Amino acid sequence: MTEPLVSxxxxxxxxxxxxxxxPVARMAEPAPAPSDAPSSLTADEEKARVAExxxxVARELESRGAQAGGAAQEVLEAQAMMxxxxxxxxxxxxxxAQGRTGEFAVFDAFASFRDQLTALGGYLGERAxxxxxxxxxxxARLRGEPAPGVPDPGHPFVLVAKDLAPADTALLDLDxxxxxxxxxxxxxxxTAILAREKSIVAVVGATSATGLRDGETVIVDAAAGVVTTEPTSDELERANRRAADRAAAASAPLTDGALADGTAIPLLANLGNADAAAEAVALGAEGVGLFRTEFLFLSSSQAPTVEQQREAYTKLLQAFPGKKVVVRVLDAGADKPLAFLNDAHEENPALGLRGIRALRASEDILREQxxxxxxxxxxxxxDLWVMAPMVATVEETRYFVDLARDYGIKTAGVMVEVxxxxxxxxxxxVDADFASIGTNDLTQYTMAADRLLGSVAxxxxxxxxxxxxxIREVGDAGRANGKPVGICGEAAADPLLAVVLVGLGATSLSMAPTALADVRATLLQHTLDQxxxxxxxxxxASDAASARAAAQEAARS
Known part of the structure; x- marks a missing residue:
């Protein structure tokens, strides 16, 4: 067989x-919209069909959630309630009652609700x-058809989809x-966050992938952001060698994060609860760069007691003896509302009483924490470090640092997200002991683009x-004041962007633990000057795509 000349x-x-x-296996396209033709059944019969x-569907979603556990379970149980x-x-x-079929009634009513959620934006908009x-x-249930979802061609495959729904990602078979x-x-x-958390090779936003066919062989190169179709035998062999080399590197003895010239760049873990500490250590985390304390609060109708909190924090700190552990005090508001902290309706909660603002309004909660x-x-x-979320002013910095000092906190800092x-x-x-940049929110507020709204993704x-x-402004300020500057947003998990962040002045990087190996390997390829x-x-560059391309070109030079 003649090899293709060009891939x-x-x-x-x-x-x-x-x-x-x-080989490619495509997610099925959404089923066509039901016809608006009148129903041949009685209204009671249609209502019974829909209720069943x-x-x-609700029980199936709950079952999937129970199997998946963790955050996926919460998402799927919310879908079942919806x-x-x-x-x-x-x-x-x-x-x-107007004579429509159950299929059309569901389609039309759900679409109306979806449009309302989209208009609300924020967390509710994301749920659309x-x-x-x-x-x-x-x-699909009403039609007697299989539910939409991940295909099962009977062999390992490259999954190609418009995007993935939570119900599909929760039980994705990584084998x-x-x-x-x-x-x-x-x-x-x-999908990108899922891929990072589970170390799945992924290329997202590949608009031309709509033309991929079931069964055709492709190479998915996440490092280059490229999907190669009709690959030659040489390209397939090179991809095999790279995959083997990467697997070998992942199993090599763990080392601390550093650049090629020996400059230390501590690689830390983002954690949401103390139970994940052991896995983070096993994957090479040198400490914790962001411990989110919200998990203690979000599942309660009232704030947890000092004793309950102390028990959780002690469990976390015991997992990292002698290591830095950065804890963020409660970051509530916006997409994480808490009735006992702030139950007032806000037209735009992302710009409202959240983070340190909400804590100042309910200072007893902050003092107990x-x-x-x-x-x-x-x-x-x-080595405990404590930081305040959503700090916007110097005055807020002084307020938090002074209060933390009053309680004996030795290292008090702020998150830079605004x-x-x-x-x-x-x-x-000048006042804070350190800064930690939350790139997710900093990007949201810089670009005036709600991080939970798909239409502005x-x-x-x-x-x-x-x-x-x-970010460079913060890095420069850190150097001038002799203060450390960490990164704890999703950006730190992007290996090439991690190099850029260090070049901008970041002195540590924190990420999902599964991203540590790739970031560690990439940092070792470049000196601080590089x-x-x-x-x-x-x-x-003038935009995000050209900035990424320019960095890739500079990294190859």
Whole structure:
């Protein structure tokens, strides 16, 4: 057989450094919209059919959630509740009463609710896609068809999809799925975050992948952000060697994060609860760069007691003796509302009473949290650092640092997530002991693009030079004041962007533990001077895509 002379490359955003190859299996396209033709059944018969289908879908979602556990379980249980929402049932039944079929009534009522959620934006806007998935599952049940979902061709495959719904990602069989390719989404999309957490080779936002056919062999190169179709035998062999080399590197003895010239760059873990500490240590985390304390609060109707908090913080700190552990005090508001902290309606909660603002309004909660942290610190051997979220002013910095000192917290800092604190970093870092940059929110506020709203996902890219310039401001301020500057947003998990961040002045990087190996390997390929050169190339660009391309070119030079 004659080999193709030229391979075709489809470009997107790669997640991590992995490479994989295999036959394509495409997610089925959404079923066509039901006809608006009158029903041949009585209204009661249609209502009964729909009630049975909705209940079956809700139980299936709950079952998937129970199998998946963790955050996936919460998402799927929320979907099940959404499916059985009484007001949604009333809308469906109203359409059936007008003579419509159950399929059309579900389609039309769910679409109406979806449009309302999209208009609300924020967390609820992000749930609109989940509602579409529920509707598709109910309609499939009514039609007697298989539910939409991940295909099973009977062999390992490269999954190609528009994007993935939570119900599909929760139980993704990683023994079968060799790689992911999506035509939509960006580096902070649900699918991208899943890929990082589970170390799946992925290229997202590859718009041209719509033309891929079931069964054709492709190479998915996350490091280059390329999907190669019709690969030659030489290309397949090179991809095999790279995959083997990467597997060998991942199993090599763990070393601390460092650049090629020996400059130490501690690689830390982002954690949401103390139970994940052991896995983070096993994957090479040198400490914790972001411990989110929200898990203690979000599942309660009232704030946890000092004793409950102290127990959780002690468990965390005991897992990292002698290591740095950065704890963020409660970051509530926006997409994480808490009735006991702030139950007032806000038209735009992302710009409202959240983070340190909400804590100042309910200072007793902050004081109890600082008490518990100080007591846990006294009982353990970790190096505890505590930081405040969503700090926007120098005055807020002084307020938090002074209060933390009153409770015996030795190292108190701030998160830089708001452009104002980045621009004032030279003054913020006079008072704060350190700064940690939350790139997800910093990008959201810099680009005026809600991080939870799919319609503006393309703006949610930390590679944008406007975001990089703000990060440089903080890095420069850190050097001038002799204060450390960490990164704890999703950006740190992007290996090449991690190099850029170090070039901009970051002194530590924190990420999902599964991303540590790729970032560690990439840092070792560049000196500090080279990192600064690569960062300068990205800063000189005019948009996110060209910044990424410029950094890739500079890294190859």
């Amino acid at each position: 075709r490359e489809l470009r997107g955003v790669g997640i991590g450094l992995g490479v994989a190859q295999g 289908a909705v209940a079956a 499916a059985e929402d009484p007001s949604l049932a009333d809308e469906v039944n109203a359409r059936i 896609a989940d509602l579409d998935d529920v509707a598709q599952r109910v309609i 079968k799925v060799l790689a992911l390719v999506t035509t939509e989404g960006g580096p902070t999309s649900h 600082l008490t518990a942290l100080a007591e846990a610190d006294a009982a353990t051997q970790a 452009p104002s604190s980045a621009l004032l970093a030279d003054r913020v870092l 393309s703006f949610q890219d930390p590679w944008h030079p406007a975001v990089l310039r703000l 990192a600064r050169t690569i960062a300068s190339a990205a800063l000189a």
